[in-house]
Amino acid sequence: MDKDYLDLARRRFSVRRFDQRPVEPKKLEKVLEAGRIAPSACNNQPVVVYVVQSPEALARLRGATRMAFDAPVVLAVCCDLSRVYHNRHETLYEDYTTREMDASIACDQMMMEATDLGLGTLWARGYDTREVADALGTPEGIVPVCLLDLGYPAEGAVPSRHHEDRRPLEQMVVRI
Numbered sequence: 500m501d502k503d504y505l506d507l508a509r510r511r512f513s514v515r516r517f518d519q520r521p522v523e524p525k526k527l528e529k530v531l532e533a534g535r536i537a538p539s540a541c542n543n544q545p546v547v548v549y550v551v552q553s554p555e556a557l558a559r560l561r562g563a564t565r566m567a568f569d570a571p572v573v574l575a576v577c578c579d580l581s582r583v584y585h586n587r588h589e590t591l592y593e594d595y596t597t598r599e600m601d602a603s604i605a606c607d608q609m610m611m612e613a614t615d616l617g618l619g620t621l622w623a624r625g626y627d628t629r630e631v632a633d634a635l636g637t638p639e640g641i642v643p644v645c646l647l648d649l650g651y652p653a654e655g656a657v658p659s660r661h662h663e664d665r666r667p668l669e670q671m672v673v674r675i
Contacts, residue, residue, distance in 0.1 A: 507614060508611070510614060511611065512657075512659070512662050513620070513621045513622065513659065513662075514570075514619030514620060514650075514652045515568055515621060516568075516569065516652065516655070516656045517568065517569050517619065517648070517650035517651060517652060517653055517656075518650070518653045518654065519569075519571055520571070520650070520651045522552075522618065522649060526613075526616045526618065527550070527572065527649075529612055529616060530574075530609045530612050530613050530616070530618070531548060532612075533608040533611070534574075534576070534608055535605075536608070537601075537604045537605040537607075538604060539601040539604065539605075540584035540601060541584050543583065544582065545579045545580075545582035545584075545598060545601055546576060546579075546601055546605045547577045547578065547579050548577070548605070549574070549575035549577060550572065550574060551572065551574070551575055552573075556635075557571075559634040560634045560635065560646075562634065563626065563627070563634035564625070564626035564627070564630065564631055564634075565625075566621075566624070566625050566646050566648075567623075568621060568648050570621070571649075572648075572650055573646055573647070574609060574646070574647040574649055575635055576602045576605060576609075576643070576645050576647060577635075577643045578598035578599075578602050578644055580598065580641075580642060583598045583601065584596060599644055602644035602645060603644070603645065606622060606645055606647050609647055610647060613649055618649060618651060619649075619652035619656065620647055620649055621647070621648040623646040623647075624645045628642065628643055631643045
């Protein structure tokens with residue numbers, strides 16, 4: 500596998516068609532470990548990951564959102580609200596917490612580990628949180644933040660035609 504991070508990041512794309520080969524337990528554990536060691540605000544470690552892979556659980560999740568696609572495994576990246584960092588000094592955002600940030604960092608690390616292992620992923624957020632929480636059976640205070648569809652890309656799965664469209668660095672970076 501590539502050892503250069505930028506090559507790995509460029510190789511990763513949103514897979515929307517998966518074959519149904521199961522993800523090997525050792526690979527799944529490595530992906531989950533990448534999420535476990537992700538940084539979080541004040542090291543509060545609020546991330547909770549639901550591994551959705553039984554046919555019954557996948558059917559419930561797919562009933563709540565099309566964002567589960569046909570992946571054989573979906574990682575529902577959630578946050579325990581009792582563990583998130585609350586920035587009490589924030590004045591622009593009311594009751595700012597780092598739940599989305601902490602979950603996104605863990606999701607990104609799992610996504611990149613999966614890519615390095617030859618797996619495909621799709622980061623997804625187009626759903627109603629309550630419906631997904633109900634499908635997962637999360638207890639009060641455990642809130643789904645995003646889904647990470649995981650599996651082997653189906654034959655012919657390719658990046659979207661917009662995958663390579665990136666703004667130039669000078670349009671993204673402000674040097675002061």
